[in-house]
Amino acid sequence: MKNILIVEDDLNIAELERDFLKLNGYSADIETDGSAALKAALTGRYDVLIVDLMLPGTGGYDIIKAVREKYEIPILVVSARSEDIDKIRGFEFGADDYLTKPFSPAELAARVKSHIERYDRLQGGxxxxxxxxxxxxxxxxxxxxxxxxxxxxxxxxxxxxxxxxxxxxxxxxxxxxxxxxxxxxxxxxxxxxxxxxxxxxxxxxxxxxxxxxxxxxxxxxxxxxxx
Missing domain, CATH: 1.10.10.10 (Winged helix-like DNA-binding domain superfamily/Winged helix DNA-binding domain)
Structure with a gap:
């Protein structure tokens, strides 16, 4: 089972993401504080990172950058920031995808599935x-x-x-x-x-x-x- 880390300070949104991902066969943990999330993300326990940008403690961009320097796992941004500059910056820091709030949980699950399949295909040779x-x-x-x-x-x-x-x-x-x-x-x-x-x-x-x-x-x- 694939393990996903959800980094989101809005617990209602985080739990919605977690519940929907679990319905689709994934295991998901939640971190609402950026600094704690960064420590968890760097343990190597997770196959996918879903991260908001506006967080207490360490910000989303810094989390993406730090994780990308160590791992090649899929990183998806889910954020209320909808400006092109925010999306471009997210991609430049190493994100693979960017969803703008409000979003469809079904679309999030579909994108997670797509990125996991691509990553597994590359890892499998x-x-x-x-x-x-x-x-x-x-x-x-x-x-x-x-x-x-x-x-x-x-x-x-x-x-x-x-x-x-x-x-x-x-x-x-x-x-x-x-x-x-x-x-x-x-x-x-x-x-x-x-x-x-x-x-x-x-x-x-x-x-x-x-x-x-x-x-x-x-x-x-x-x-x-x-x-």
Whole structure:
């Protein structure tokens, strides 16, 4: 059974999330204080983190950053902050998803399921295949990504997006198409996550992220991986 940590200072919302996740076959714990939540999240006991941003003690952004530095588990934000800048900042700190309150518990459970399946698929490995593009090497069996021979760490979503692009070189993809390919066509979410994840990937694989050679932006059109 997958273990989920819910970090939410509104106990009514937290209990609603917990109860609905349990109905869907997950185990869930609640922390209402940010500092206590951070300690719990860093124990390695949890498979998914669901975190609010406005918390007593340690804030949500700091929790996301600290957890992401140590683990690649799915991190979902559930927050009343609905501005694009808040969403972009959440993705930049390492969140995989962002839901705005009020939200549907059924949608939350569906997104948790989607992220768990993607993460498990990546952890489980696959058929041996190595993608080599210039100085980038992706071993899809071990899920290792090497840049000029040096291994770099990517989240599961970053990895999925990179593999999709690198597997389809010299093809232009719109944000909508990338979102559909990586997050799923039945998945409701914010397209703003696509350029944020692209930027994060660039910082990890490009020689000069400010002038990318591998993942090119075609303004007004989309993105192309130069193979």
């Amino acid at each position: 696959g058929s041996a295949n190595v993608i080599i593009r210039k100085w980038l090497e992706i071993d899809t069996a071990s899920h290792k990504v090497l840049v000029s021979g040096r291994e770099v760490s990517l989240t599961s979503t970053e990895y999925d997006l990179l593999v999709f692009l690198a597997s389809n070189p010299n093809i232009v993809f719109t944000k909508e198409r990338l979102f559909e390919a990586v997050w799923g066509d039945s998945y409701s979410g914010d397209l703003a996550t696509v350029p944020v994840h692209i930027q994060k990937i660039r910082h990890k694989i490009e020689k000069n992220p400010g002038s990318p050679e591998l993942i090119e932006t075609l303004w007004g059109t989309g993105y192309r991986f130069n193979g």
